[in-house]
Amino acid sequence: MAQRSEITVDESAARACMAALRRALPPDTLLTDPDTLRTYECDALSAYRRLPLAVALPHDREQVRTILRITREHGVPVVPRGAGTGLSGGALPHPRGVLLSLARLNRILAIDPRNRTARVEPGVRNLAVSEAARPYGLHYAPDPSSQVACTIGGNIAENAGGVHCLKYGLTVHNVLRIEALTADGETLVAGGGGLDGPGYDLAAVLTGSEGLLAVVVEATVRLLPLPQCARVLLAAFERVEDAAAAVAAVIAGGIVPAGLEMMDNAAVRAAEDFVHAGYPTDAAAILLCELDGTEAEVEAGIARVRALLAEHGATEVRLARDEAERERFWKGRKAAFPAVGRLSPDYYCMDGTIPRREIGRVLTRIAELAREHGLPVVNVLHAGDGNLHPLILYDANRPGELERTERLGHRILEACIEAGGTVTGEHGVGVEKLDPMCRQFDEATLRQFHALREAFDPRRLLNPGKAVPTLARCAEHRAMHVRGGRLPFPELERF
Amino acid sequence: MAADADLGEQLAARVAEAAAAGTPLRIEGSGSKAFYGRPVAGEPLPLAGHRGIVAYEPAELYVTARAGTPLAELEATLAARGQRLGCEPPRFGGRGTVGGMVAAGLSGPRRPWSWAVRDVVLGVRCINGRGEILAFGGRLMKNVAGFDAARLMAGSLGTLAVLLEVTLRVDPAPEATLTVSLECDMAEAIERLAAWGRLPLPLAGACHLDGRLHLRLEGAEASVREAAARLGGEARADDGGLWAGLRDHTLPFLSGDDPRPLWRLSVPPATPPLPLPGEWLLDWGGAQRWLRTDAPAGAVRATAERAGGHATCFRGEGIEPFHPLPPAALALHRRIKAAFDPAGILNPGRMYAEGGP
Known part of the structure; x- marks a missing residue:
């Protein structure tokens, strides 16, 4: 094969x-x-x-x-x-x-x-x-x-x-x-x-x-x-673990939010400085929880989510009063990547997904790894589906820092795999995650992927060298980094 | 109740042996869908003993079960925690296994407004035709690592791999359910559904039979009541077994002694009534249409194709069950089959003839 x-x-x-x-x-x-x-x-x-x-x-x-x-x-x-x-x-x-x-x-x-x-x-x-x-x-x-x-x-x-x-x-x-x-x-x-x-x-x-x-x-x-209507709640927490537990509680409570996002303190402060969304900058983490549907359904859902958030240690829960405030709450979240880009010459964006119950533990682990590697990490999460986007801040002009960033990135992805997760939730493997793919899949499964590909394209002419690593290539290390603090398409929202 | 057991290694060894000897295998669950697809000549590979729920985490919205786990048992476990499978899989004859559900890929009346079987498949562990145990996908909704071979298994009728374990997305069960029924003919039902489909209504079922359009509403108590009032007609909490009968094919139209073949047409939902003789039952808001007819298979298939869809002979003697594929597509199907099962031993010919899948 x-x-x-x-x-x-x-x-x-x-x-x-x-x-x-x-x-x-x-x-x-x-x-x-x-x-x-x-x-x-x-x-x-x-x-x-x-x-x-x-x-x-x-x-x-x-x-x-x-x-x-x-x-x-x-x-x-x-x-x-x-x-x-x-x-x-x-x-x-x-x-x-x-x-x-x-x-x-x-x-x-x-x-x-x-x-x-x-x-x-x-x-x-x-x-x-x-x-x-x-x-x-x-x-x-x-x-x-x-x-x-x-x-x-x-x-x-x-x-x-x-x-x-x-x-x-x-x-x-x-x-x-x-x-x-x-x-x-x-x-x-x-x-x-x-x-x-x-x-x-x-x-x-x-x-x-x-x-x-x-x-x-x-x-x-x-x-x-x-949808007939959409409303968003903002909840502040004194501990990241509480915010993570609240995410699990909302889902366990039988609610399927239209969006459930989380930002840690560094992300909250960066976003607030940048777009003045009205975020509580002293919170260790905030959650944004949006519900949509019919008026009656959303109203009932908001009441339940409010109660669940309070039960799980939210120090403050705010319902966006009108469409303008709802948009402002989201604006901060959507501006999080460019906001973080202002803090550091370069950043490296990760894309792991983990089971929701592991969010607190993995964030703690990421903080430990960040200290170990001497690099700050800012966390922005699609918390509702356990999709993490840790952003590692670094300066490519400092000797050795890029390499350290790549090592930290790989350790973070390893932590995701160890928590039962995946190395890419939504950004794809491309050329970037060929190496972590080797850790996530065994050899027989990778061989099966190649065989499936050859059923479509026997000569392997379509996009060769992407998505599925050859077994020989599994040793290579790849990483994504942002040059000069900016992604291409700096005008795009990144979340 | 049979004891839970993990027979994965034995099953893989059995497949490896069969591959070496070139012995075709006929994969068996509970046999509830044995009628579906072409007959397979092969040694039986029973999976009923490979059963049990391996992991269930309500807060993570997933459940992992071995292929032989009875659907009834799985769904009872979910119901006890206020959850369910959005794809509402049929239990023909009250039976059905988790593996059979994925292999057949048949979804129930809720499918257009919730998920199809393939949509809820998050990951599988399976044995390919070489006897290797492989794992595709995982336990997460959001996972784009590797080709989506897990979803490819849904509806492949065991021709690519023997499913060992599947991980499925689960959803919260709704607070309230109401069924609204209205008197109207099929053409009018299609018109109404085309208009209502654009409104944010909490629909979870829409079928038309015997001159009545039945709509199932699910969700928060208040929104279900509001929607029922808006739709008009007679609303009731007790549907008299309508939706379960539609799902499990116990309604007389679907189960009866009618000697005529039963066809399933999958078409764009607003397709006007199709010019074929026989009796119709509309499901999935018009996207799935059941037809009892004596019309020749070619005519049924050509009509479905003209409407942009395809036709499956669900029950009927001597008729190819699945819609024929164009030659290039059939050749691709055979290459995909060979990629997973080079010796061609897994349910050979269950979908298409001549050494195909």
Whole structure:
């Protein structure tokens, strides 16, 4: 089974491929000028940069098919790319490959209010779907933080989540049908016009496959009615452990919040300094708990959550009085990453998920590890689903600090695995977490992943070197770091 | 009640042996869905003894159970803590196991407003066709490490792996449930559902049979009452076994002695009534339609396909159960099958013929 090394491409094959692409495509579809290529050298994990052989910007699916057929013929790798907002290097170019941007396939093909679906091309932005659906009282539920820029195709590749996914599901729960092209240019339809399709559930396995199995050229997504009302509670705690216990109590209390977020003191202070959300800066941790639904349902739920928070040691519980205050409470949370970015020249964002009951213990462990490594860590959590985003603050210009940061990062991910968790909740493996993947999965399971991939793409030309480590590669260490205190797309909310 | 036992290692050894000898295996749970899919010629691999709830943490919203665990037992355990499976799996003949639920991937009336079986699958431990024990996914809602092979198992009818253990998302049971019934024909029911579907109503079931549209509302007491008033019609807390009968196929339409085949059509929910002879029962707000008909299989399938869906012959002699796949898709299915089960010993041909899955 699959344990060959990743793809190699010789110079002459690459040249022949370029010539064939040039012949087959209109001139504006193939970019090879080094200065232009530089725009595509990385995604939002900017620590990794590479120039591709060329960038292809097809206008339609037939051009995508042409590109795939030509690249296959010459054995040249293809790296699909949406908006390039991914945080794990999934769209990092291959030095001997074609970067396939789906950005021009950006039409909303149909909004079907009777069936509550939207049929879109892969380059349509996430938020654009909800905007198009709003006149019908509908919306697309998955709302990753980069939703103003990120695309549906990228969301499918990464199985994107968002603040509301505990209640409304991830991308995999909200995509009904996918049309994709396989590495040899064949059309593949997964799912169906109803709620399922015939045969294996290929829509499930394509979602989150990080562009290794097929290139999405069209998707039909589910639209949900906009909730009648949404309200948010802010609770302050004197101890992080109490906040963690309160999270578990809310969920155990039979409540499924639309959002349940947590920030530690450092994150609260940074956010408050930055956007003046009205947060209590002396709290060890705060929780934001949003409920949505009918007026009656939300009112009853808010009363129960209030009581549970008080029971678990909340020193203060505030209900946003109006929409303006609700937005302010959220603004602080959504600005947490850029706010932390102001505290330090660089930061490194982690993305582990752990069982909710482990939140208190793992946060304590992270604090210990941070002291041990002499680096501050700020914690921002999608607490409702146990998804941690610890941010390690460092200065890449200080000798040895980057290496120390990477060591600390890996220790934090190890702590997540030890707590029964996973090394990536929503950012994907990409090139960043190939090494931690080796710790999470045994050899037989990794081999099975490779075999599954080869069932779709026997020559392993789609996004090689990403998502699933070769066994040989398991020793490598990778890490994400933020240069100059900023992520690419600094204007995007990160949460 | 049978004793809980972990037979994982023995089962894996048995699969490894069968792989070496090229012996096909027929995976068996409680047998409640033995009628579903194509017959498999193979030595039985019973899983009923491999049973027991391995972990249940209500506050973490998950439960892990061995494949042979009876669904009734699992659901009773959840109910005792005020929780349930959102996918509302059928228990045909009152039976069914956790492994069979995932392998068949059949969801109940709540599916459009809650989750499908594949949606609640968070992780599996399974034996591939080499006899290796593999673990996919985990116990967390949010986990994007590795391909989602756990969800791929849902509906694969044991053709990819022998499920040993599954971890499922659980949800809180609602405070209140009401059923509203309205007199109307099927076309009008579809129209009303298309309009109501855009409103934030606490729907948890919508079916049409015998000239009546039945709507199930679930949620907080106040919102359920408010919605019932808005929808009009007759509201009652006691549904007379309607939803359980729909789920478990004990309603006369689904269970009766009708000699005609029973078809399941999966189509976009607002699809107008389809031009096929026979009797219809609409479920899933129109997205799942049951049809008793003598119409030729080809006509049923072509009609479903034109509507953007597919048709399964759920019960019927001599008809291919599953909607045929285009050649490229069938070839891909075979490669996926071979990736998990190179010797082709796990439930071979249960879904499609000629050495396929």
